[in-house]
Amino acid sequence: MPKTKIKMSFTFPANLEFLPEIRNLVMIFCKKIQTINNQWCHRIESITDELCTNAIEHGSQKNKEVKLQISYKEPVLEIIAEDTGTGKKTKTKKELAKIRGRGLKIVKSWTDNFHFSKTPKGGIRAKAKIKL
Amino acid sequence: MTEAHITIEDLQSSDAQKILKLISVSGQLDESNIDEKAQEIYTVITANPQNLHLIFDLEKLEYMNSKSIGYLTDWYGKITEGKGKIVIARAKSNISDILQVVGLTQLIPLYGTVEEAKFALLNATPAA
Numbered sequence: 423m424p425k426t427k428i429k430m431s432f433t434f435p436a437n438l439e440f441l442p443e444i445r446n447l448v449m450i451f452c453k454k455i456q457t458i459n460n461q462w463c464h465r466i467e468s469i470t471d472e473l474c475t476n477a478i479e480h481g482s483q484k485n486k487e488v489k490l491q492i493s494y495k496e497p498v499l500e501i502i503a504e505d506t507g508t509g510k511k512t513k514t515k516k517e518l519a520k521i522r523g524r525g526l527k528i529v530k531s532w533t534d535n536f537h538f539s540k541t542p543k544g545g546i547r548a549k550a551k552i553k554l
Numbered sequence: 555m556t557e558a559h560i561t562i563e564d565l566q567s568s569d570a571q572k573i574l575k576l577i578s579v580s581g582q583l584d585e586s587n588i589d590e591k592a593q594e595i596y597t598v599i600t601a602n603p604q605n606l607h608l609i610f611d612l613e614k615l616e617y618m619n620s621k622s623i624g625y626l627t628d629w630y631g632k633i634t635e636g637k638g639k640i641v642i643a644r645a646k647s648n649i650s651d652i653l654q655v656v657g658l659t660q661l662i663p664l665y666g667t668v669e670e671a672k673f674a675l676l677n678a679t680p681a682a
Contacts, residue, residue: 438586442556445582445617464648471619475585524656525620531655 431491436482465532472525473503481505499552507545557581580614583622592625606638609671613644643671
């Protein structure tokens with residue numbers, strides 16, 4: 423496969439009901455990339471699910487938008503999940519790290535670089551990079 | 555809501571002291587359904603506070619998130635407190651992968667078949 427960047431990005435309502443479809447889309451995306459084996463397809467599925475769950479649960483009012491972007495340029499895959507900062511339970515980056523401990527432990531274990539940052543609109547952007 | 559089903563079956567135990575149950579989980583467990591589904595297991599634990607031995611058959615479980623792992627950890631704590639045990643059988647590779655990365659396989663052993671899991675439960679030495 424040529425070394426061009428492949429990207430999938432979309433927005434979805436901040437609603438947990440969308441999680442299975444998002445995981446499905448992520449798996450389809452990963453399986454199209456021959457250099458990502460089955461184990462890593464599932465790990466990327468988990469990472470994305472955890473980040474989207476965070477954005478929905480803590481970052482956005484129900485049915486406000488959450489943005490998800492997954493891109494791959496060999497050998498680096500990048501996942502970005504961004505909330506609107508409108509959630510009732512809006513947390514700081516530090517508080518988020520504490521609450522979602524187990525989920526973030528999984529993300530950190532399976533990524534080479536992971537961090538939260540604030541968006542200009544007051545939301546949180548979670549960005550994860552994996553060198554495959 | 556994400557689809558998941560839990561079935562609970564009593565198993566015959568050669569050890570009269572041990573209450574043995576097979577818990578088969580199918581589908582996917584995520585943030586949208588785990589809180590509700592977890593209550594089915596808590597009901598079993600509450601009804602059997604002592605000597606409860608559970609085999610989780612995860613052959614048909616396609617996905618589990620971090621919260622479901624949190625619940626599994628809590629069940630382990632409650633059951634071992636009551637001198638019982640939990641084991642897992644037939645987990646798919648992605649499930650065993652996530653259980654390993656959080657360290658849960660150091661507490662809850664994984665087996666390839668339900669028979670192996672049952673043998674391990676019935677022949678394990680009781681917790682101190």
